[in-house]
Amino acid sequence: MAGGPSSFEVGLKMLMSMPSTKELKSAVSKKIRKRKDHDIDDLEMKVMRYKPESLDILCKNTKFSKKELQIMYRGFKQECPTGIVNEETFKEIYAQFFPQGDSTAYAHYVFNTFDHDKNGSISFEEFVMGLSVLSRGTLPERLQWAFNLYDVNGDGIITKDEMVNIVGAIYEMMGRFTLPAIDEYSAREHAEKVFQKMDLNTDGVISFEEFMETCRMDDNIVRGMSLFDTVI
Numbered sequence: 001m002a003g004g005p006s007s008f009e010v011g012l013k014m015l016m017s018m019p020s021t022k023e024l025k026s027a028v029s030k031k032i033r034k035r036k037d038h039d040i041d042d043l044e045m046k047v048m049r050y051k052p053e054s055l056d057i058l059c060k061n062t063k064f065s066k067k068e069l070q071i072m073y074r075g076f077k078q079e080c081p082t083g084i085v086n087e088e089t090f091k092e093i094y095a096q097f098f099p100q101g102d103s104t105a106y107a108h109y110v111f112n113t114f115d116h117d118k119n120g121s122i123s124f125e126e127f128v129m130g131l132s133v134l135s136r137g138t139l140p141e142r143l144q145w146a147f148n149l150y151d152v153n154g155d156g157i158i159t160k161d162e163m164v165n166i167v168g169a170i171y172e173m174m175g176r177f178t179l180p181a182i183d184e185y186s187a188r189e190h191a192e193k194v195f196q197k198m199d200l201n202t203d204g205v206i207s208f209e210e211f212m213e214t215c216r217m218d219d220n221i222v223r224g225m226s227l228f229d230t231v232i
Contacts (some may be wrong), residue, residue, distance in 0.1 A: 056178040058125060064130035069128065078125050084121040087111050098173045105169035113148050140212070147211045160195050167191035 018025045033227035055069045064072070075084065108210065112139040114122045114130040120128075133141050150166050164187075198206045198214045 021167075058128060061125075062129055063136035064128060064132060070152075072128060073124060076127070081122050085127065086121050087115075090114075090122065093223060101173040103173040105165075106173045107150055109166060109169060111153065112152070121134050139216075143212055144208075146215075147208055150211075151208075156208065158198075158211065160192065160204070163189040163195045164188055167194065 010228060014085065047061040055066050055073070058064070058069050062069070090111045091104055091107040092109070097103070112118075114126050116126050116129075130145075133145050137145070147158070150153070150162055152162045152165065168187050169221050195206065198210055200210045200213065
């Protein structure tokens with residue numbers, strides 16, 4: 001694309017770079033199977049008595065049916081008896097999808113959006129609740145997820161540094177293989193353009209309301225969100 005991607009296409013790349021629900025579930029199972037002998041002893045000592053919420057509660061808190069949750073939990077428990085996935089494993093999963101770049105930083109940010117209690121691991125509940133939003137959530141719910149991704153420190157606003165960090169992580173993962181190629185300077189420049197467009201009142205930060213309004217006005221973002229409609 002002449003002149004590189006537009007500012008909103010940069011944001012759209014972030015939204016579309018999540019693997020599909022089926023791919024994530026499959027990759028988690030494969031990676032946990034490879035690592036479980038290595039991790040199981042240490043993890044079981046910490047979460048040996050961990051039990052997920054009842055499926056009835058998860059049905060109410062997600063958009064999955066009880067049957068779907070039973071299938072997902074059966075596979076999750078079989079491959080991960082401890083019921084958790086740590087960040088190291090999550091990063092290795094992401095690396096499978098983006099072998100041409102370095103997905104480490106971006107996977108860290110995505111991991112944080114799933115790790116609601118910030119304890120350094122993703123439980124079965126956190127995993128399926130995140131997948132529920134990404135695969136079957138409403139547009140506002142998906143935009144809230146995207147906002148949380150950019151809002152790295154969770155203070156309810158997006159700063160320019162946070163925007164630069166996320167967009168930079170995206171380009172580390174896949175930007176060098178875009179046409180035309182994008183270097184670190186270009187990534188920062190595009191991040192600043194995104195920020196300027198979203199900072200509607202020019203106060204130096206992006207609020208959730210500004211983020212929502214700007215995204216809703218852009219058809220590319222709305223269409224990109226619909227790609228998460230995945231049948232489990």
